[in-house]
Amino acid sequence: MQDANIKLIRAGGEHMLDITFISVILIGFMALKHFTDWCGGQISKK
Amino acid sequence: MEILQIVLIFLIFVVLCIPLGKYIYKVSEHEKTFLDPVLDRIDNFVYRISGIKKEDMSWKQYIFALISCNAVAAFFAFLILRIQSLPILNPNNIGNMEQGLTFNTVIAFMTNTDIQDYSGEWGLSYFSQMVIVTFFMFFAAATGLAVTFAFIRAVSGRKKEMGNFYVDLVRIITRILLPLSIIAAVFFIQQGVPQTLASNKTVTTIEGKLQDIPLGPVASLEAIKMLGTNGGGFFGANSAHPFENPTPLTNAVQSVLILLLAGAVVVFFGYMLQKKKQAISIFAAMGILLAVGFIICYAAEKAGNPVLANLGLNQLMGNMEGKEVRFGVGLSSFFTTLTTATSTGAVNNMHDSLTPIGGAVALVNMMLNVIFGGIGVGFMNMIMFAILTVFICGLMVGRTPEFLSKKIEGREIKLIALAIIIHPLLILMFSALALLAPQGLAGISNPGFHGLTQILYQFTSAAANNGSGFEGLGDNTMFWNVTAGIVMFAGRYLSMIILIAVAASLASKRAIPVTAGTFRTDNAVFTVTLIFIVLIIGALTFFPALALGPIAEQLTL
Numbered sequence A: 001m002q003d004a005n006i007k008l009i010r011a012g013g014e015h016m017l018d019i020t021f022i023s024v025i026l027i028g029f030m031a032l033k034h035f036t037d038w039c040g041g042q043i044s045k046k
Numbered sequence B: 001m002e003i004l005q006i007v008l009i010f011l012i013f014v015v016l017c018i019p020l021g022k023y024i025y026k027v028s029e030h031e032k033t034f035l036d037p038v039l040d041r042i043d044n045f046v047y048r049i050s051g052i053k054k055e056d057m058s059w060k061q062y063i064f065a066l067i068s069c070n071a072v073a074a075f076f077a078f079l080i081l082r083i084q085s086l087p088i089l090n091p092n093n094i095g096n097m098e099q100g101l102t103f104n105t106v107i108a109f110m111t112n113t114d115i116q117d118y119s120g121e122w123g124l125s126y127f128s129q130m131v132i133v134t135f136f137m138f139f140a141a142a143t144g145l146a147v148t149f150a151f152i153r154a155v156s157g158r159k160k161e162m163g164n165f166y167v168d169l170v171r172i173i174t175r176i177l178l179p180l181s182i183i184a185a186v187f188f189i190q191q192g193v194p195q196t197l198a199s200n201k202t203v204t205t206i207e208g209k210l211q212d213i214p215l216g217p218v219a220s221l222e223a224i225k226m227l228g229t230n231g232g233g234f235f236g237a238n239s240a241h242p243f244e245n246p247t248p249l250t251n252a253v254q255s256v257l258i259l260l261l262a263g264a265v266v267v268f269f270g271y272m273l274q275k276k277k278q279a280i281s282i283f284a285a286m287g288i289l290l291a292v293g294f295i296i297c298y299a300a301e302k303a304g305n306p307v308l309a310n311l312g313l314n315q316l317m318g319n320m321e322g323k324e325v326r327f328g329v330g331l332s333s334f335f336t337t338l339t340t341a342t343s344t345g346a347v348n349n350m351h352d353s354l355t356p357i358g359g360a361v362a363l364v365n366m367m368l369n370v371i372f373g374g375i376g377v378g379f380m381n382m383i384m385f386a387i388l389t390v391f392i393c394g395l396m397v398g399r400t401p402e403f404l405s406k407k408i409e410g411r412e413i414k415l416i417a418l419a420i421i422i423h424p425l426l427i428l429m430f431s432a433l434a435l436l437a438p439q440g441l442a443g444i445s446n447p448g449f450h451g452l453t454q455i456l457y458q459f460t461s462a463a464a465n466n467g468s469g470f471e472g473l474g475d476n477t478m479f480w481n482v483t484a485g486i487v488m489f490a491g492r493y494l495s496m497i498i499l500i501a502v503a504a505s506l507a508s509k510r511a512i513p514v515t516a517g518t519f520r521t522d523n524a525v526f527t528v529t530l531i532f533i534v535l536i537i538g539a540l541t542f543f544p545a546l547a548l549g550p551i552a553e554q555l556t557l
Helices: A002-044 B002-028 B036-050 B059-082 B099-110 B126-155 B165-191 B218-227 B248-273 B276-302 B306-310 B328-341 B356-368 B377-397 B410-436 B449-463 B478-507 B524-555
Strands: B201-204 B210-213
Touching: A002 B059, A002 B099, A002 B410, A002 B478, B002 B126, B002 B165, B002 B248, B002 B328, B036 B165, B059 B099, B059 B126, B059 B165, B059 B478, B099 B126, B099 B478, B126 B165, B126 B218, B126 B248, B126 B377, B126 B478, B165 B218, B165 B248, B218 B248, B248 B276, B248 B328, B248 B377, B276 B328, B276 B356, B276 B377, B276 B524, B328 B356, B356 B410, B356 B449, B356 B524, B377 B410, B377 B478, B377 B524, B410 B449, B410 B478, B410 B524, B449 B478, B449 B524
Parallel strands: none
Antiparallel strands: B201 B210
């Protein structure tokens, strides 16, 4: 029972790591969108 | 003889660049080509099933399309690598990739970097090799070229809008990358490069031991690996492996392919401007920097290793450590110069075994990141330096700087300064972090000056989206996978966005008539000035790091 619980926790940890990395990539792309807007602001300044 | 081969390879590249540049111009401007009757149908079919509307985009729409396309591709690539152990085109029963390595691999291939912290033959299933690696080699190269299309359209003043990202992407893949890759792949197969879905072969060696011979769909990957300035090999040894680069002829063709599209983009620029001289001046600056780099690298490698010479070992063949005897010092130095100048990253020799000065040439090529560079991206970086050159020269003579008949103002220079700073900031900041963190120091296999160069090389390669490795570094750890992933991501997209914004800003301005007082940008004086500006900025930012790494190592030999 204890072994099964440890396995379950490890599997959960693995999935957490997957979710973390995918989130990091998506946050990176969202940051690029904001960076694009910022660049737009810079070139439209008089 | 080897010098003759190298000169011949370079001449073939220059000759091929001209018609290819004109062809790229026709693809970009939707002019008629001989492939249209077939490819129009394919393209229209893709547009129909994908719901692509062929409307022009503003520069922001263009960038947003690029970002969303890349984000979706990254998500699916991550998923596939994490479940690649499933029995789909996986005859060698390769397991799932570990999370940190998956993060690194997805970003590496998405950003045209192709750093491989794994060995291809043991780390990827055939399905992953084809659906992730080969797909991204087309997709990332096409993305870079599409951005260049948009950039050149805007800078040349032909259009205020940028074109349509999706249309550019499809046309580049179907009309440029696929046809050229098919021709190159068939040639590689004819030369002996494997192209099979059969599993690895186990054979008995002459000594009576068993050895696995890895096989796979190598030729198809090899073609786009070089053509798209990707560089990620099917095998860990990359183009030093006899199945990736079996003959002197494949080595010569690979050398031409590395340069081909990056050089043709400059010719394409000339056609877009309808000013051949402008393209020649940029091409000449890149060519001179490439030639100087090769001469220094070749001289350093040919001189051999002084430590071994002092021990009484013959160094007549030069520094042969880590080099294929088939290619020798000449073709290895040439390949090293090309692959680091063009941000390809494929290697036909071990860069960790180069002499300190030879290794420094590879580093400097990537630090400058303007000598042909990755498809289009290197060219855009060079244009950024060209704008900076006219700005500095304008300040010196007290005249408002102009580039391609457009006034250069503070807002463009601010963004260009930011783009120039981002590259060294990523390299030096992350190198410092690796030197401070125990996890970073643990990767060093050769402590001392060489160890510093190993760290510097890894982040320079990542920031320049090159992908070649010094390979002495133990980089398949969570620390290295994550930090290099972040550097590749920022190195790819930030400067791309800035340069498109600058191009859009220039496109929105009125053209100024050329007068006798205009600072000309299409002559030898400009070429020389541009080279000096590139070298001065490079030296100011990177010389201290180089002095502590390869230069100190050379002086202590």
